[in-house]
Amino acid sequence: MSPRRQQHATKRSTASAVALRPERQLHQIAATVLRLAKERGVPETEVHIDESIQALTRFANNTIHQNVAEQGMVVSIRTAVDGRTARVTTNRVEADALRAAIEDSLSLAAHQPKDSHLLPMPGKQKYRAVRRFHPATAALTAEERARAVKSACQLAEERGQVAAGIFSSGQSQSVLINSHGLSAAYRQTQSAFSITMQQGSAASWAKANEPDVRHFDPLHLAKIASEKATRAQNPVELAPGRFTVILEPAAVLDLVGFLFYDFAATAVADKRSCLSGRLGKPVFGKNITIADDAHHPDQLGAPFDGEGMPRQRIVLVDRGVVKNLVYSRRSAKQAGTKTTGHGFALPNEYGEAPLNLVVAGGNTSVDEMIASTHRGLLVTRLWYIREVDPYEKIMTGMTRDGLFLIEQGKIAHGVRNFRFNQSVLEMLRNVECLGPATRAAGEEAFEMVVPPMKIREFHFSEVTKF
């Protein structure tokens, strides 16, 4: 046992972080699967191994009330025989269990109709390296998370507020190998701090999600939420209607995030995308450019897709015009083009999707947006967003944890929360200015890079009681 492994073995009996297996161990397991499948006479086999170690400290009422840790690894095996394929996943890695999983996969595959469009598994690929594993995040301990939470809770108590939230950290790795020589590997760390500060019936919120835990300061986030909660006191009820709004990045993320699957070639082919019949057309305003870029420095995630194809940067919307979709190998072949490296693991019915959206920003700060607004609303966060109309992309949801009236270029006071029913397509035609794009974290969509936006005529339909 090496000194490093000894150190981790010792730590494991405390609340400190534990370590991922060496990558070679995952390759060994994958190689065992390929060998067993070959011995069984399986023509094509794919093995995807995911290992994850996660911990999350949860607090509410200014105290820690849940504190959890997990570790696990799953081996997912896909076999393909004569135009038939199926996937079996297990978290048991002994040879007998892997052999049984191969048999189950073969059995599932054998009992289905032949799929004449099933492609052979791809061969060896080249990947652009990404560095998303940060030892400081991996080494974060339960004690360190507890001390940061304690500081935030003390701040809340000093200010007569009540704090609730999470501080999480984790590490994960993936290995994807197939019998045609494809071999891909990836590891990352991830950390998040989210806090809601409540004062009386008012509340506000702040959140960060980063691969490197040193990139955010929990206490700073607590102070932002605390100060906004104070300003949100005694909210005034306004009549619903159309307002100029300034959406902070989390609010932009949680709305624009609902567009992600609309850019899938399979969704367009299935005629369930809001972009059906709109390719090449100016669907959004000229100030809207959206790309998918797994290699963007503020993104997370593997540089390869569910079949192991390299993820490419794709410009989806260029100055308002829908330019491109993303493709899996299958949808690309059907469309007569090349895969963009966005396919989901097979077999599936959804095809592909962009998972690393980057919405280009501008140079207007939120403060400048506020200063330029005669009358409008500043929106911290949105909640419970659901699709009302799939083609016009009308979304409904609520404002939450910090809605403020802006009058004469200044924040005037808190406002009771509104329900909105708003077309995202229309919204992105009504953007007056954008701020710098940033890695945003919300609760409805996965993290992506988006700017704050000032938008005219945003439609609020009803008001709630707080």
Add this chain to the structure above:
Amino acid sequence: MMYDWTNVALETSRLRGASYADVRVMHLRQRDLTTKSGRVGTLSQSESIGLGIRVVANGAWGFASTDQLTREGVAACAAQAVAIARSSALAKKENVQLVAEGTYVDSWQGPCLKDPFEIPLETQLDLLLAADAAMREVKGVTLSESDMQFRKIDSWFASSSGSKIHQRRVISGCGIVATVFQGDAIQKRSYPNSFGGQHGLGGYELVESMDLLQHAPRVAEEAVALHSAPQCPEKTGTLILGGSQLGLQIHESIGHPIELDRVLGQEANFAGTSFLTLDKLHNLRYASPIVNVVADARIAHGPGLGSFAYDDEGVPAQCIDVIKDGEFHGYLSSRETAHLIGLPRSGGTMRTEGWNRLPMIRMTNVSILPGPWIFDNLIADTDDAILMETNRSWSIDDRRYQFQFSTEIAWEIKGGKKARMVKNPSYSGITTEFWNSCDAISNADHWVLWGTPNCGKGQPMQVMGTGHGAVPARFRNVRIGTAFSKQ
């Protein structure tokens, strides 16, 4: 064998100083089948086995889980849980206290006549592909989809109090969807429910009882017909909800607000809080006097997604009166939250998604009790209303006051008769105002225990299945058509 691991975990936690511990070893098996427009989509199977241990040490909670089911792995996991609990104690205000509960040694198995994992795959795929084809035979259908999902969950629970409980639950579900893109609109119809269909505790017999083939042509025809139907009017008026939509209305505007962890602020950062503050217990006219709602986890209530013999902290399944003759009567509770509000016993609603997740307060089967109305008589008694069926979208604020739902389809009711179909129906309201406007509830002949398989809550997120017994019901003075309002 499984209790060998729970013994190692309990013994390690005791030696490390835990004052309480409970352990779950769980073996989860799942099969997912889908078809899309005549082809197999997803075809996958998975299994996962592991152990999770929850402990109290230094008066605070810790939880750890592992898939390393060896003596070393389980002991390390238990030691980690105790160490985490000691870290939690750095920011504690009071020591954790649990209300008393009995000790149980038991083994229980839910209903399952036909093990879905033993049914030939061809049988399952043939049915899905036939239903898929039947939908596409209707001209205009642009996308047909079908799905089946099966789960087998074995759990071995053991606590430092001496309980040892094994439970097996088999869950089955299926559904079909026809989608039609035409002009500038997308319409769809689902059966037996949207977002995955109907799910319940039981085996393949549940799938057979749904008779997907018989309903496939109707579903497709309605999806096509919606395109030529007029828009649902915008007005304040009478609303009749079909049973599955009433089930989701119960889920969102009764089931979630009564979760005591929400009420006590423990979910304030994510899932939200609740308007049902403690002062409202036995002191709120939640609904009209004809409304009675229970949270019933007992199998006697039916084979629902919220049916079990014991919850995941070893408390026997119970029936709780939530709304009795319109009055708010009770919360969903755990051993810890029951202590915090002075209840003598937990309501037995702590549930976990899997071995690597902490049990938390979840809905069981939160159901409305049937009323006296034969459905046809309820329609005949209604002069002017909109009848809405099958959920399309759902949203409610973070204290569970203001909601908006839309459904896939609706019909006007005119002069006591079902009249023309309308598209894009929606309605909205304030929870207590809405439930107080209920003036007719259908009878037991129309009562169905609907399954909601996808309820998300907690951090890390847990997805849980909940049950909702529901019948068609009528509501007065409801805002209708708000989702598409231009005002």
